[in-house]
Amino acid sequence: MRPEFSIPLLLLGTLSVCLAVPWVAEEYPNPMVNPNKCGSNIDGETLWLCDPDSVLGTDTSSVLSTVKDVNLNSNCVCNCTENPDVGYVVGVAVAEFITSQHDDQTASLEAFSQTVRENWFETSSCDDKILLLMVKNDSQIHLALGSRINEILPSEILDNIDRDIEPLLEASKYTEALELTLRQLDLAISERVGVYATGTDSTGMTTEEPPEPDNLVWGILGVIAIMSILIFHYWIKY
Template structure:
């Protein structure tokens, strides 16, 4: 079938993400590569496509299980019938749904000098024509092609389908299915892709783009990269916490040492001290008083009596307390001072 408009092509971002994704490929390395000429037609050779009856899904390498193949067939029938939430469209004056075909291969053949995306595009367009997907009157068919081992996906659209579903919407729709493809859920990814294509043909907005910077990190590095980053951040945070804790402990110890030093300085300056020189002076004064008393004789008695009499009165002529009239000899005063000092401190040699 010849189409009036070139088919839509998935965007380069989605293609690269699928190329670098880690997929679980079920086909063996010895699986032959299919060309568009040798790839079977599910309407003419359903057995070669892994189906028991004619349909719209061909999986000759059994990439999908039987349940996934049946689910795809059911979705294609609902979209063609315009079952809600899908919609019909006008085709040459009549209302009908869009027709979708699904071709799944483990490997596709490539031409020399041709890139994998270019090979996928040529393969999908050739199979689209060979199967005759869509109505000739309005060219409203779509073909979804998946080459699993080579990590290529391509959506070929006819002219009417391309008007309802522009290239940007096809790119967003394919990108939305990539996470399931990376997880190894090929059947689930193709089912989601058909649902989003049917909704887009019915006028629904395309799926939310997942090509954010966070999405690219998840695409190329996976959760392992995030785990490494999270571990490094946790390690740095733990080290910073430990340094803060050790610094606080050191400051507390330093403050305690400073407080002890201040307390020691205070006790040192308030400690009483004894002056040996002062004690020596008191002893010499006591000796002189004893010698003078022995040399005076009788005059000394009178002098002593005169002193006692004069001392009994104060300078102002009043009577003094008899207790104050008693005076200890100078030697006794010095000895008393020595005894008092020796009770409090260690004996000292004068």
């Protein structure tokens, strides 16, 4: 009699995968609020990663370690005079499916990721928060960047990251794709912060306007010039 139940059970398993409920952006869990739904805890510490559908499998320690390392050592990108040790923050959201808010796939990913980013991170004067959204069904990783990060990173850098992770996503190597994205993003931001700090790019060309002249220096030079003229006229006259 057991063979009679094999087909229905198989169909039931297939239907459960096909009927997986897509996430709505407003309902996607926040790892800092609902860590149990996200699987974002490592060694008793909650980190900025959420994988409620277990797309990454049961062992997410590698990705969590990368998220922790990047956030712990991230560079300051704004208000650095007041808070030099406060760096940008990156979070990772992973889902099996998401709701399609637009006909265009990219537009749906952008809208979803931006909403989740705004829900996760508090609004601040320094908009330096980043969200990595990976959707298994779309085989894509979409970056939702804060305005300050957008100012720093040229689109060419983001295109290069997309190109590097594409083979990993096609091979369903989701953990490796996320880690590579995190590492390359952190490296790119670090390099760009270095560019702004030194005023030169990798070719040695100046990347910022020259500094304004020092008014005190010009004032002293002006006084010296006037004294020289007076002394010269006095010498001619007498």
